[in-house]
Amino acid sequence: MTETVTAAGTQTGSKSEQAYQAVKARIVDGTYSPGYRLVLAKIAEDLGVSVVPVREAIRRLEAEGLVKFERNVGATVSGIDPTEYLYTMQTLSIVEGAATALSAPLIGAADVARARAVNEEMRECLLHFDPVRFTRLNQDFHSVLFEHCPNPHILDLVHRGWNRLASLRSSTFRFVPGRAHDSVEEHEALLKLIETGADADTIEKAARLHRSATLDAYLAQATPDHQTPQQ
Amino acid sequence: MTETVTAAGTQTGSKSEQAYQAVKARIVDGTYSPGYRLVLAKIAEDLGVSVVPVREAIRRLEAEGLVKFERNVGATVSGIDPTEYLYTMQTLSIVEGAATALSAPLIGAADVARARAVNEEMRECLLHFDPVRFTRLNQDFHSVLFEHCPNPHILDLVHRGWNRLASLRSSTFRFVPGRAHDSVEEHEALLKLIETGADADTIEKAARLHRSATLDAYLAQATPDHQTPQQ
DNA sequence: GCAATAGTTATCGTATACGATTTCGTACTC
DNA sequence: GAGTACGAAATCGTATACGATAACTATTGC
Numbered sequence: 001m002t003e004t005v006t007a008a009g010t011q012t013g014s015k016s017e018q019a020y021q022a023v024k025a026r027i028v029d030g031t032y033s034p035g036y037r038l039v040l041a042k043i044a045e046d047l048g049v050s051v052v053p054v055r056e057a058i059r060r061l062e063a064e065g066l067v068k069f070e071r072n073v074g075a076t077v078s079g080i081d082p083t084e085y086l087y088t089m090q091t092l093s094i095v096e097g098a099a100t101a102l103s104a105p106l107i108g109a110a111d112v113a114r115a116r117a118v119n120e121e122m123r124e125c126l127l128h129f130d131p132v133r134f135t136r137l138n139q140d141f142h143s144v145l146f147e148h149c150p151n152p153h154i155l156d157l158v159h160r161g162w163n164r165l166a167s168l169r170s171s172t173f174r175f176v177p178g179r180a181h182d183s184v185e186e187h188e189a190l191l192k193l194i195e196t197g198a199d200a201d202t203i204e205k206a207a208r209l210h211r212s213a214t215l216d217a218y219l220a221q222a223t224p225d226h227q228t229p230q231q
Numbered sequence: 232m233t234e235t236v237t238a239a240g241t242q243t244g245s246k247s248e249q250a251y252q253a254v255k256a257r258i259v260d261g262t263y264s265p266g267y268r269l270v271l272a273k274i275a276e277d278l279g280v281s282v283v284p285v286r287e288a289i290r291r292l293e294a295e296g297l298v299k300f301e302r303n304v305g306a307t308v309s310g311i312d313p314t315e316y317l318y319t320m321q322t323l324s325i326v327e328g329a330a331t332a333l334s335a336p337l338i339g340a341a342d343v344a345r346a347r348a349v350n351e352e353m354r355e356c357l358l359h360f361d362p363v364r365f366t367r368l369n370q371d372f373h374s375v376l377f378e379h380c381p382n383p384h385i386l387d388l389v390h391r392g393w394n395r396l397a398s399l400r401s402s403t404f405r406f407v408p409g410r411a412h413d414s415v416e417e418h419e420a421l422l423k424l425i426e427t428g429a430d431a432d433t434i435e436k437a438a439r440l441h442r443s444a445t446l447d448a449y450l451a452q453a454t455p456d457h458q459t460p461q462q
Numbered sequence: 463g464c465a466a467t468a469g470t471t472a473t474c475g476t477a478t479a480c481g482a483t484t485t486c487g488t489a490c491t492c
Numbered sequence: 493g494a495g496t497a498c499g500a501a502a503t504c505g506t507a508t509a510c511g512a513t514a515a516c517t518a519t520t521g522c
Binding site: 245246247280281282283284302303304 | 506512513
């Protein structure tokens with residue numbers, strides 16, 4: 001559950017799929033960092049397949065926003081500049097909010113207990129802080145909440161956003177010290193809302209704010225003062 | 232503005248792009264209706280290109296949900312069964328709500344006037360009802376609202392949803408008589424909210440309900456009575 | 463007459479090959 | 493010495509070819 005976030009159903013076994021998984025994994029785990037030039041022939045050789053399936057894989061990754069493809073030039077791992085980051089986080093805020101609200105009525109006591117256990121692990125993790133582990137736990141926490149999501153389309157959008165963020169190696173938690181602590185508290189508050197059967201609107205708003213707060217924290221440290229980053 | 236809804240930047244000129252546009256157009260305009268079997272070699276011949284770019288185009292369409300692709304079997308135009316329709320409309324409700332709320336502060340008096348003009352055209356269209364024209368005007372109306380949307384990702388999600396729905400030939404308006412009338416009134420109410428500078432929450436909620444109401448109308452006629460269509 | 467199986471056909475998946483385009487380096491001119 | 497033009501190398505885009513897989517059909521046995 002902790003590794004690469006895989007989305008919808010994909011056929012296994014095909015070289016194309018194999019290439020897709022391989023390249024995606026390398027992007028998400030940071031082997032190919034933003035700006036890395038993806039040369040079809042080179043990747044094909046590395047994976048022991050021809051260029052055709054590799055090309056197909058790259059275009060799939062492009063559709064997911066992990067890769068930027070330019071005609072007759074080639075593909076590069078798409079970094080997320082501040083503007084893109086803002087777009088992605090804003091979108092995530094919306095779809096995560098919706099996913100949480102839709103899932104909430106289907107989350108049982110056992111699920112809440114699991115999520116709380118993960119969150120307590122995160123709380124402990126705050127002491128001798130490890131951003132990588134913290135980020136992974138954070139994803140686990142939300143995965144528990146979302147696993148009952150009744151709308152697979154929305155869930156898919158959430159996963160895409162996560163992969164997008166993962167391609168940035170640097171977790172926001174690393175840069176904004178207080179954020180990790182706040183995050184744990186927000187998780188607990190969210191669980192309380194779910195337990196008490198709060199209405200969908202309240203839960204959605206809380207879930208949105210949880211993501212927005214991370215975005216705000218990022219913006220606060222990224223843009224020293226007055227200047228708004230975009231629009 | 233009224234034709235196929237095109238999304239983000241795509242390279243022109245390539246055979247692959249050409250195939251993508253051609254097949255997409257045929258799906259959206261109904262030449263290839265849901266369930267239609269898309270044979271790569273046949274399409275390639277029709278378009279005067281080889282199968283490779285066609286294959287690439289098909290897979291792009293698959294990523295957008297317009298086509299269903301099965302390994303070693305082939306591609307078919309993906310119809311939307313009631314469940315898929317529900318997922319799509321629910322997702323649209325959310326992203327359109329967000330898109331409207333985000334756009335609202337950027338919509339000027341001139342834009343409102345244009346939107347209102349379109350809406351009045353829709354109102355007239357109610358008299359001698361033409362579902363196709365009505366649907367197109369409906370899209371125009373919302374396009375005016377969204378053209379200032381500051382987040383291209385969200386706008387893209389809206390467009391994808393629209394294309395998905397377009398692949399169903401049958402507009403909801405055709406099946407649920409009262410819906411078209413209500414829709415026009417909801418548009419006007421939405422414009423009033425935007426004009427008066429209502430807060431984002433209010434606008435978002437109104438925009439969501441606008442879409443949800445269409446979904447509810449569909450469900451009401453699709454499932455005669457008690458039975459919930461899914462989950 | 464029906465079911466199971468073997469053979470055939472249609473279609474996909476991938477490899478290889480080559481033309482097209484871009485990029486980079488070098489030489490030449492001003 | 494700087495800028496431009498030419499050429500070579502790298503890489504992409506697409507066509508063609510062939511092996512692999514699944515769907516279809518006919519035949520055989522019960």
